[in-house]
Amino acid sequence: MFNDSISDLLTRIRNANTARKRLVVMPYSKMKQQVADILVSNGFLENVKVTADGGFKSLELTLPVDQETITSLIRVSKPGRRVYTSAQDIPLVLGGRGIVIVSTSAGVMTGRQARKQNLGGELICKVW
16 A cells, blocks of 8 residues: 555656556546646646546556656655745746646646746646
């Protein structure tokens, strides 16, 4: 059993990318789906699909054909050490080439969107 579902998501994507797999299947959670949807909208993943099999939902992620799209996935806030930030202090990743995913009071979004809406929150992960 694992305690940190976001770390599990990032590790499965990282391992599939290293093994040159195109499809990743994992147990479903709403937070995982929101993070995966952000990764799709920013071009790091191709597709996200929710499937139900025997009463349990699964999340199927399709990685891009170009395996070099994802260079690094880093979990920032962990269960033992939560990291919060204000809207002005949301970090840029590689000078704006990467993204930071933030959990705000208005939902999960990228750092750019949170800065535009002047919302701070918990830094979930950095992707580039």
